[in-house]
Amino acid sequence: MTGIETSPGDHTALWPAPTADGAVDATVTVPGSKSVTNRGLILAALAAEPGWLRRPLRSRDTLLMAAALRAMGVGIEETVSDGALGSGGPSGGGEAWRVIPAGLHGPATIDVGNAGTVMRFLPPVAALADGPVHFDGDPRSHERPLNGVIDALRALGARIDDDGRGALPMTVHGGGALDGGPVRIDASSSSQFVSSLLLSAPRFNQGVEVRHIGAALPSLPHIRMTVDMLRAAGARVDTAEAGGERGVWRVAPSALLGRDLVVEPDLSNAAPFLAAAMVTGGRVTIPDWPERTTQPGDELRRIFTEMGGACELTDAGLTFTGTGRITGIDADLHEVGELTPVIAAVAALADSESVLRGIAHLRLHETDRLAALAKEINELGGDVAETEDGLRIRPRPLHGGIFHTYEDHRLATAAAVLGLAVDGVLVENVATTAKTLPDFPGLWSGMLDATTTSARRS
Numbered sequence: 500m501t502g503i504e505t506s507p508g509d510h511t512a513l514w515p516a517p518t519a520d521g522a523v524d525a526t527v528t529v530p531g532s533k534s535v536t537n538r539g540l541i542l543a544a545l546a547a548e549p550g551w552l553r554r555p556l557r558s559r560d561t562l563l564m565a566a567a568l569r570a571m572g573v574g575i576e577e578t579v580s581d582g583a584l585g586s587g588g589p590s591g592g593g594e595a596w597r598v599i600p601a602g603l604h605g606p607a608t609i610d611v612g613n614a615g616t617v618m619r620f621l622p623p624v625a626a627l628a629d630g631p632v633h634f635d636g637d638p639r640s641h642e643r644p645l646n647g648v649i650d651a652l653r654a655l656g657a658r659i660d661d662d663g664r665g666a667l668p669m670t671v672h673g674g675g676a677l678d679g680g681p682v683r684i685d686a687s688s689s690s691q692f693v694s695s696l697l698l699s700a701p702r703f704n705q706g707v708e709v710r711h712i713g714a715a716l717p718s719l720p721h722i723r724m725t726v727d728m729l730r731a732a733g734a735r736v737d738t739a740e741a742g743g744e745r746g747v748w749r750v751a752p753s754a755l756l757g758r759d760l761v762v763e764p765d766l767s768n769a770a771p772f773l774a775a776a777m778v779t780g781g782r783v784t785i786p787d788w789p790e791r792t793t794q795p796g797d798e799l800r801r802i803f804t805e806m807g808g809a810c811e812l813t814d815a816g817l818t819f820t821g822t823g824r825i826t827g828i829d830a831d832l833h834e835v836g837e838l839t840p841v842i843a844a845v846a847a848l849a850d851s852e853s854v855l856r857g858i859a860h861l862r863l864h865e866t867d868r869l870a871a872l873a874k875e876i877n878e879l880g881g882d883v884a885e886t887e888d889g890l891r892i893r894p895r896p897l898h899g900g901i902f903h904t905y906e907d908h909r910l911a912t913a914a915a916v917l918g919l920a921v922d923g924v925l926v927e928n929v930a931t932t933a934k935t936l937p938d939f940p941g942l943w944s945g946m947l948d949a950t951t952t953s954a955r956r957s
């Protein structure tokens with residue numbers, strides 16, 4: 500495990516965001532999906548036989564997940580696959596992780612960093628271990644809600660010591676098995692509470708029946724991703740979409756298959772690159788864009804088209820073309836909240852007002868994203884106001900300055916988008932992008948260098 504930032508990064512470092520000289524014209528290969536990689540790791544670790552993850556994302560969040568599973572005894576071998584190892588996916592071989600399930604053991608200590616998927620998806624796995632598993636992480640991990648997972652696990656038979664706030668740090672006293680059964684949770688603050696219980700449920704004695712009570716659930720595509728991946732691993736899952744009750748998910752106890760999974764590119768991390776086409780009136784192609792996917796980033800096709808761009812899905816991937824003119828948008832981003840920071844950056848460069856709704860839960864993400872976006876864009880001369888459930892963005896001429904990022908990868912990529920159009924944007928701690936995107940500055944300058952090269956050729 501080398502070459503990836505595994506700490507939150509250096510707050511004193513300032514990265515001068517490059518401006519674009521003209522329309523970008525580039526093909527950008529985006530690394531694998533965080534959400535698919537971390538679900539794939541858990542399902543493979545709980546399987547009855549070894550499995551493969553091909554083209555996994557190697558970033559802070561996924562390396563923390565792999566380290567945590569290893570700490571509980573799971574084998575994860577990193578290899579570079581070639582034809583001999585089987586299909587390497589649409590573009591051939593590349594990196595692959597072989598996951599070898601084993602008895603889950605405590606005592607173990609897990610560093611969750613600031614990864615929602617690690618802090619929420621692993622406590623049910625720890626409940627299946629045969630000893631205590633201690634969870635802690637970055638200071639922000641102590642503030643992000645975990646009560647839905649803690650309360651549900653207790654109701655399902657787990658013993659957990661925490662300080663009574665429903666947050667980290669905590670110790671799950673794994674008993675080697677968990678009863679499971681019916682449980683009610685309020686997952687209105689994070690869809691990850693539901694995904695967490697479903698992912699480990701095939702290994703609970705009675706499986707699980709999760710009933711969501713409370714206000715609307717955010718990020719439904721991510722719950723669909725959980726259900727799809729469970730089914731692909733052989734689990735039996737009942738959902739509203741399969742004729743079941745709304746807000747209720749049932750997973751039957753069963754053995755899980757070891758899969759050979761090719762991880763899709765991270766479509767949410769494609770957002771800044773597609774935004775570059777929007778902002779510069781250029782063209783960006785993302786290879787291997789899936790034809791069908793549960794990733795919320797697929798909605799970018801619709802959202803950026805509504806804002807004035809155009810896209811085409813071909814054998815080469817998704818090609819997104821901007822005209823340089825951006826129209827403001829009135830959009831409910833409840834289901835695709837993680838796309839908000841980059842959409843807000845594009846909206847700040849539009850020629851009319853935008854209203855982004857349905858995203859109050861973003862106040863509980865890596866940072867309070869609504870407050871941070873409003874403050875940082877306004878400090879560059881913008882006019883962004885927080886509403887009860889989102890942002891109202893009135894485009895203004897922007898100027899350079901320091902853009903603080905609050906250890907939030909998506910704040911940093913949003914700042915890079917603004918920097919394409921605004922001279923003198925200095926992005927604090929761009930290294931924080933390593934949470935989900937290794938070498939973002941390299942990919943960004945690669946996109947701009949490819950543009951210069953193609954301009955010279957023509």
Ligand SMILES: O=C(O)C1=C[C@@H](OP(=O)(O)O)[C@@H](O)[C@H](O)C1
Pocket residue numbers: 533534615616688689690691694717718721722836837860
């Ligand atoms: O399950 C997942 O992989 C995710 C679910 C969403 O979380 P919330 O429902 O907490 O917004 C999303 O924002 C996060 O980036 C990834």
Ligand SMILES: C=C(OP(=O)(O)O)C(=O)O
Pocket residue numbers: 613614615616837864865909935
């Ligand atoms: C909310 C996010 O991450 P996490 O998995 O830490 O919740 C995100 O990546 O936008």
